[in-house]
Amino acid sequence: MASKKGAYENTASDTDFRKKYDRAEYAAKAAEREAKEKEESKLRYEAKLVGKKYYAPLTGDEVLTQARASRLDVSANVGKVVLMPAGAATGKRGRGAGFYCADCDLTFKDNLQWVEHENSMQHLRAIGQTGEVKRASVEEVHERIRLLWERMEEERRGDVKTLGERLEVRREEEEKEREARREKRRELVERRKKVKEEEVKVKTEYGEDVRIEGEHDEDDMMASMGIVGFGSSKK
Numbered sequence: 096m097a098s099k100k101g102a103y104e105n106t107a108s109d110t111d112f113r114k115k116y117d118r119a120e121y122a123a124k125a126a127e128r129e130a131k132e133k134e135e136s137k138l139r140y141e142a143k144l145v146g147k148k149y150y151a152p153l154t155g156d157e158v159l160t161q162a163r164a165s166r167l168d169v170s171a172n173v174g175k176v177v178l179m180p181a182g183a184a185t186g187k188r189g190r191g192a193g194f195y196c197a198d199c200d201l202t203f204k205d206n207l208q209w210v211e212h213e214n215s216m217q218h219l220r221a222i223g224q225t226g227e228v229k230r231a232s233v234e235e236v237h238e239r240i241r242l243l244w245e246r247m248e249e250e251r252r253g254d255v256k257t258l259g260e261r262l263e264v265r266r267e268e269e270e271k272e273r274e275a276r277r278e279k280r281r282e283l284v285e286r287r288k289k290v291k292e293e294e295v296k297v298k299t300e301y302g303e304d305v306r307i308e309g310e311h312d313e314d315d316m317m318a319s320m321g322i323v324g325f326g327s328s329k330k
Contacts, residue, residue, distance in 0.1 A: 135151075138152075148216075148217075150216050150217060150220050151217075151220045151221070153220075153225065156223065157220070157223050157224055157225045158223060158224055158225070159224065159225055159227055159228060159229050160219055160224045160225060160226055160227060160228050161224070161228075167209075167210060167213060169194075169206040169209070169210070177192065179191065179192050187201045187202055187203065188200065188201065188202075189201075189202065190202060192204075193205075193209075194206060194208075194209035196209070196212060196213070196218065198218065198221040198222050199212070199217065199218055199221045251264075252264050
């Protein structure tokens with residue numbers, strides 16, 4: 096029987112369109128996965144014997160634990176209908192009805208369990224954090240407090256609904272601006288007063304012959320132009 100040839104004069108069969116898998120490669124991956132699962136089971140059993148909870152070992156690529164960039168929104172799905180497949184998980188493992196953690200592949204039935212899990216070492220290890228925090232300096236603490244206060248003020252202004260509340264917020268902002276301008280004026284007056292006191296102190300110590308920087312600029316300019324004075328000729 097003659098072999099079938101394709102358009103490019105090569106031998107083809109009815110199943111050549113199917114993807115071909117490297118059996119040796121996938122067998123090695125399966126063996127590696129089984130060895131990893133066996134080692135994890137052993138570590139879990141040893142931790143259980145000593146009364147401790149098992150956590151995934153550190154790989155060295157983790158970073159220090161940082162604060163969340165946004166709040167946990169536990170009310171995002173309130174009033175919504177979510178369709179779940181027939182084979183959805185009924186326990187914690189896998190995606191099911193409730194609060195789902197994609198990093199750990201766990202589902203929680205109430206928000207308290209979910210929030211506790213988000214703060215747990217198990218979840219921190221799953222997202223690549225060590226569970227240790229960096230010790231902040233005094234300047235960083237002050238900056239953090241300022242940012243939090245500004246965020247609270249923005250949220251409070253965003254929650255304003257009535258005209259009276261909007262006018263009250265506007266009055267507070269104008270009062271803050273006026274206070275900032277008054278503070279700048281006070282600082283300017285204090286600086287000028289300090290400079291004046293320094294000039295008086297210098298003249299008191301060294302006499303009237305001492306030239307203060309900027310005091311005789313106008314006289315020097317007139318002298319360089321040949322203008323000695325505008326005195327009257329009347330006697």
